[in-house]
Amino acid sequence: MAVAAPAREKMFIGGEWVESADGRTFDVETPAKRGQVIAQVPRGGVADVDRAVKAAQAAFPAWRAMPPRERGRLLLRIADAVDAETEELAKLLARETGNAIRTQSRPEAQRVSDLFRYFGGLGGELKGETIPLGEDWFSYTRREPLGVVAAIVPWNVPILIAAWKLAPALVAGNTVVLKPSANAPLATLAFARIAQRHLPKGVLNVITGTGDEVGTPLAEHPGIAKISFTGNTETGKAILRLAADRIIPVTLELGGKSPQILFADADGDKTADGVIDAMRFARQGQSCTAGSRLFVHSSVFDSFMDRLATKLRKLKVGDPLDETNDMGAIVSKQQFERVVSFIDEGARQPGARTVTGGHPPSDGPLASGYYVEPTVFANVRNDWRIAKEEIFGPVLVAIPFSDAADAIRMANDTHYGLAAYVWSRDISRALRTAHAIDAGWIQVNGGGGQLVGQPYGGYKQSGLGRENSLEGMLEGFTQRKSVTINLNF
Numbered sequence: 001m002a003v004a005a006p007a008r009e010k011m012f013i014g015g016e017w018v019e020s021a022d023g024r025t026f027d028v029e030t031p032a033k034r035g036q037v038i039a040q041v042p043r044g045g046v047a048d049v050d051r052a053v054k055a056a057q058a059a060f061p062a063w064r065a066m067p068p069r070e071r072g073r074l075l076l077r078i079a080d081a082v083d084a085e086t087e088e089l090a091k092l093l094a095r096e097t098g099n100a101i102r103t104q105s106r107p108e109a110q111r112v113s114d115l116f117r118y119f120g121g122l123g124g125e126l127k128g129e130t131i132p133l134g135e136d137w138f139s140y141t142r143r144e145p146l147g148v149v150a151a152i153v154p155w156n157v158p159i160l161i162a163a164w165k166l167a168p169a170l171v172a173g174n175t176v177v178l179k180p181s182a183n184a185p186l187a188t189l190a191f192a193r194i195a196q197r198h199l200p201k202g203v204l205n206v207i208t209g210t211g212d213e214v215g216t217p218l219a220e221h222p223g224i225a226k227i228s229f230t231g232n233t234e235t236g237k238a239i240l241r242l243a244a245d246r247i248i249p250v251t252l253e254l255g256g257k258s259p260q261i262l263f264a265d266a267d268g269d270k271t272a273d274g275v276i277d278a279m280r281f282a283r284q285g286q287s288c289t290a291g292s293r294l295f296v297h298s299s300v301f302d303s304f305m306d307r308l309a310t311k312l313r314k315l316k317v318g319d320p321l322d323e324t325n326d327m328g329a330i331v332s333k334q335q336f337e338r339v340v341s342f343i344d345e346g347a348r349q350p351g352a353r354t355v356t357g358g359h360p361p362s363d364g365p366l367a368s369g370y371y372v373e374p375t376v377f378a379n380v381r382n383d384w385r386i387a388k389e390e391i392f393g394p395v396l397v398a399i400p401f402s403d404a405a406d407a408i409r410m411a412n413d414t415h416y417g418l419a420a421y422v423w424s425r426d427i428s429r430a431l432r433t434a435h436a437i438d439a440g441w442i443q444v445n446g447g448g449g450q451l452v453g454q455p456y457g458g459y460k461q462s463g464l465g466r467e468n469s470l471e472g473m474l475e476g477f478t479q480r481k482s483v484t485i486n487l488n489f
Contacts, residue, residue: 007039009185011208012192013048014055015201020209021047028186031098031329031336032320032369038095041185044209046217049177052205053223056148056175059202064145064173071171072123077198079116085194086110089159092187094320097155098329098370101321103282111452112163112191115468118452119167122470126172126478138485143478145173146249147225150218152211152239154231155181155331156286156392159191161253165228166195168473170203174226177205179214183332211235216242224248228476230288232390233416233461240464251465251476253288253457255390256418259411260291261433263404266423266445267300272307278421278447281315281374284330285394288462289419291447293387295407298400305378305398309356312374318365329369330393336360336370339393346377346386346395353378355398382410390416404429408436417459421447440466 006027010017020042028039042048063071082089086109093105128141151165158180169176180188185208192206207214215235219227219242229239230253243250260278262271278291285292296304320328330336343359346352357375361367372394380387380397387397401407411420420439424430427444434442440458441450450456450468457466466472 006037009039009041009189009208011042011044011048012189012196012204012206013052014058014205015196018042020044021051026182026209028096028183029332030095031331032095034333034369039186041182041189041208044207044214046213048207048209049214049217049221052177052207053148053218053221055202055205056177057223059200060145060147060175063175063200063203066173068123068126068171068173070123071173072120074198075116075120075167075171078195079113079120081194081197082109082113082116082191085190086113089187089190091321092190093159093184094328096184096186097158098320098331099283100325100328102323103326104328105320108157108160109187112159114452115160115163116167119171119473122168122473123171125470126474128480131482133484136486136488138487139482141480141482143172143474144481146477146479147174148223149174149176149226149228149477150221150224151176151178152215152218152227152229152231153178153180153188155184156283158184159187161230162188162191164230164467166204168467169228169477170199172473172477174477175203177207177218177224179207179209179218182208182210219243222246226250226477229253236463249476251457251467251472252463253467254418254461254463255416256288256290256458256462257293257388257390257414257416258289258291258419258421258439259293259295259437260421260423261401261407261411262294262296262300262304263424263426263429264297264300265425267304267307269307269311271423272304272311274421274423274445274447275308276311276447278443279394279396281312281327281394284327284372285396286331286335286392288390289441289449290392291419291421292391292396293382293411294396294398295401295410296398298402301378301398301400305355305376309376312356312376315374317371317373327374327394329371331370333370335392336372339372339391339395342386342389342391342393342395343372343375346375346380346397349377349380349384349386351379357394382413388414404433408433412438415461418462419443
């Protein structure tokens with residue numbers, strides 16, 4: 001069967017679809033088929049960043065002056081439009097990210113409209129307070145937008161994370177320059193076409209390109225008033241340094257090596273399903289919140305490993321567009337090789353046991369793409385590299401523990417602090433454990449994703465600020481002004 005010619009995309013600046021200033025492009029490959037190019041996308045640079053920021057600056061005064069409820073109504077229209085095109089967005093996501101359409105890409109596309117609907121309804125909450133200073137004074141505060149926001153998003157769930165940033169920033173009155181990952185820009189560009197029908201020119205701009213050529217110049221640009229970044233911790237540190245030079249606010253959602261603590265009373269099929277969900281195997285483990293360190297009570301360690309392996313072997317890995325598949329492909333050759341190197345390292349560790357999975361097959365259907373089967377290593381030590389570093393792949397390490405204090409100590413022995421999961425039927429013990437773990441988001445007896453309206457963000461080197469909530473909008477995308485009036489003047 002003939003392969004379709006790659007689509008030729010443009011980027012979105014000032015309400016227009018344009019090429020890069022110097023005409024350069026880059027290829028977007030599908031991870032489902034090694035080397036298959038599905039699109040050519042403009043390779044932006046400093047001139048494009050400047051053009052986009054200036055377009056956002058020009059649009060800011062009128063957008064800021066629009067009543068917040070009016071801005072919210074536009075977001076509600078975008079939500080309805082996304083609902084009408086969910087399936088096309090889901091197919092694009094599956095093709096460019098490698099995420100299976102049934103278990104990951106379609107649910108991601110569906111949640112985008114939920115976020116825009118939630119924040120679209122919060123326009124009326126952009127309000128201040130009155131402050132009692134006595135009979136002679138009237139003092140109040142007001143919430144004002146920051147200006148032009150730089151939103152930089154990763155490839156694992158590109159349009160959902162973009163929505164986390166866009167929806168609150170826009171309803172709060174900011175304009176945005178959005179940079180998608182070079183690995184997965186297509187669904188974001190498709191979303192921009194939807195939003196274009198409902199937003200004034202320049203309110204949303206999307207520039208495509210690499211981190212060095214677009215991300216860094218965007219973070220450095222003097223017209224940027226706020227940076228919101230989701231990605232790896234080292235890049236987050238670099239962005240924080242750039243922001244410090246100009247003293248502008250940042251929101252950072254960075255890496256994780258999230259623990260799961262499983263007590264003996266939770267040994268069962270339902271918990272095994274939850275552990276699989278929390279590890280984000282449906283996304284090939286490519287998630288900052290993946291519960292990739294599993295601490296299991298020693299009395300049920302072997303039985304739970306057997307239970308978990310049985311379930312994981314039933315997961316179907318393959319073509320992301322095949323509705324029967326549970327897992328798709330790793331996003332790129334570079335990430336695939338990184339994951340495989342960790343698997344090789346885990347297999348060489350003395351005392352470690354490969355419970356299921358392992359090195360990817362070298363022949364058969366899975367050899368044609370960047371596919372890795374669910375892999376579990378048992379009897380791992382918490383100080384090994386595979387237990388310390390974020391792999392961002394479907395690799396789970398399992399470590400036995402004897403008492404709760406030991407499990408909590410190991411769970412907290414990391415510079416990350418994004419998410420954690422506790423499994424126990426003893427709710428008092430589960431809550432005491434949850435309160436003792438250093439992480440920004442903890443689930444008890446659940447492994448699903450973040451719910452709309454739930455403040456989300458990390459401790460330690462997993463980030464700064466909160467997203468996905470009213471608090472995240474007010475704290476992250478507005479600034480408070482105090483006004484005091486002397487009533488005796």
